Each structure stands twice: as C-alpha cells, then as structure tokens.
Amino acid sequence: MDLISIFRSFQNRLFDVLFSASQGFLYELWNDLMAALLSLAFLIILFVPMERVFRANKQAFFRPAWWLDFSFFLGQYLLWGGIMVYLLSHFSSWLNTWMPYSFREAVASQPWWLQMLEVVFLSDLLIYWGHRLQHRVEFLWRFHKVHHSAEHLDWLAAHREHPLDTVYTMGLINLPAIVLGFPLSTIIGLITFRGIWAIYIHSNVRFPLPFVRVLVGAPELHHWHHDQERDAGNYANISPLMDLLFGTYVCPDHEPKQFGIKEKSPRTYLGHMIEPLLPKNIKKRLRF
Numbered sequence: 001m002d003l004i005s006i007f008r009s010f011q012n013r014l015f016d017v018l019f020s021a022s023q024g025f026l027y028e029l030w031n032d033l034m035a036a037l038l039s040l041a042f043l044i045i046l047f048v049p050m051e052r053v054f055r056a057n058k059q060a061f062f063r064p065a066w067w068l069d070f071s072f073f074l075g076q077y078l079l080w081g082g083i084m085v086y087l088l089s090h091f092s093s094w095l096n097t098w099m100p101y102s103f104r105e106a107v108a109s110q111p112w113w114l115q116m117l118e119v120v121f122l123s124d125l126l127i128y129w130g131h132r133l134q135h136r137v138e139f140l141w142r143f144h145k146v147h148h149s150a151e152h153l154d155w156l157a158a159h160r161e162h163p164l165d166t167v168y169t170m171g172l173i174n175l176p177a178i179v180l181g182f183p184l185s186t187i188i189g190l191i192t193f194r195g196i197w198a199i200y201i202h203s204n205v206r207f208p209l210p211f212v213r214v215l216v217g218a219p220e221l222h223h224w225h226h227d228q229e230r231d232a233g234n235y236a237n238i239s240p241l242m243d244l245l246f247g248t249y250v251c252p253d254h255e256p257k258q259f260g261i262k263e264k265s266p267r268t269y270l271g272h273m274i275e276p277l278l279p280k281n282i283k284k285r286l287r288f
C-alpha cells in the first residue's frame, strides 16, 4: 500500500467516525430538545393557572429576567441534565463496591414504607445542614448565590442554578438512597419528585392553608428563604420539620419586600456560569 492510499483510508475512517459521532450528537440534542419542550408545556399547563388563581405577587408572565431564567431552563436540559445522571450513576456504583452486603440485606428486609421514611428523613436532614453551609461558607455561597440572584420568583426561576451547586445538592440529597442501596430507577423517581416540588415552592403562589404548610412545606415559606437577607431561614427542601427542629422556621403573613441578593450579579447566562469560578481580583475588573 502506498502512502497516498494509506492517507486516503485514514481520511475515510476519520470521516466515518466524525459523521457517526455527529449523527449521535445531533440525535441526542434533538431528544433533549423535545424533552425540554414537553416539560415546558407541562409546567406552563400546571403552574400558570395556579399562579393566576393563587397569586402571591403581582407580575406578568414575561416578567424581568424571564429570558435569563429560560436560558437556565434550557441549560439544564441540553447541557447539564445528562452529566448529572452520569455523575450520579458513577458515584452510586463506586459507593456500592464499599457497602457491606449484610448492611444492605438488613435495610432491604424492612417494610418498603419504613425504608422510604428513612430515606426522606435522612435526605432532609443532610440537605438542611448542607443548605445552611451553602449560605455560611463563602466558597459554597459563590455558587449558591446564582440561585438567590433571582429578583422575581415563579415556576421558571426555580431553574436558576449553577451546575456545580446542583452537583453539591444532588450528591447530598441522594446520598442516603445510594448508601441504603435503592435501585437507580427509584433514585431517579425521587429526583423527579423533588425537582417538581422545587419548581412548586418557587412558584408565584400563596395558599391560605397553614396546616398543610407546616406539614409538607409551601411556596410562601421558600419565598422567605429568597428574602434579600442572606440568612433569612427556611432551609428545608420539602417538609419544614428540620427548620422547626433547629429554629430557622419563618412564616410572616405577608410576602418579603424584595427577593434577590445585596451583592452585584451578572446579567447573562454565560456570566453566571463563569463568575463564581473566577478569583475576586479578576471579578472586580470584569463586567458581565
């Protein structure tokens, strides 16, 4: 075989590899885009009427920074969602190799409802303290403040999160289920439920149901977590039990005056992605 034919066969193989890779990539992108559009339709049908009937704050559908939060929504579906599932499944199989068989057997021998209660309780406990640390430790706050930079809350604002903040939260929330040996399908079910709940507690809704609020949590509680004060309370994700236990439950009978943070924050999606990664002296010189 001469040099030219070796080069040609190499060129053809490279073309084949690139062509099939790009086809696979486009197929994945198309699937993710369809999933995003379906979820968007589902969320609009579910939350928009609810926000009209039980409105907490007066605001238009396309309120300020709507398109910025929509970029976060698209980013979660098109860029970060797949990476999260990949990281979680690897973390889960890595941890599985370390867990003793007898421990897993003891967990599995309990009734399913007890296992469920254990997982929810431990997750809530971990995420409660993990969340308090996000507000207290400066390194964690630089990523978590992206979520708190939202000045208008609704079902869409729930998606405003830095991906590294999501990795931290997802890791903590799912740690008990992984340690106790729940199958990945159950864990993904729990993630989906918590995801929809997270969207619900950010929605622009206020229900006049104090008993339900204390038992399972409510948007008006999380709205106070988004008050401009950095340590405003209500760190729990679902039930406010942990906030009640540790003295951080707040529930005034009105909405906070202003959501957001006192620090300056970027106005673009790319700015929000990059800014937390930069050292302070560079941040000061750059304007996003």
Ligand SMILES: [Zn+2]
Pocket: 131, 134, 135, 144, 148, 225
């Ligand atoms: Zn927070």
Ligand SMILES: [Zn+2]
Pocket: 147, 202, 222, 226
């Ligand atoms: Zn929030």
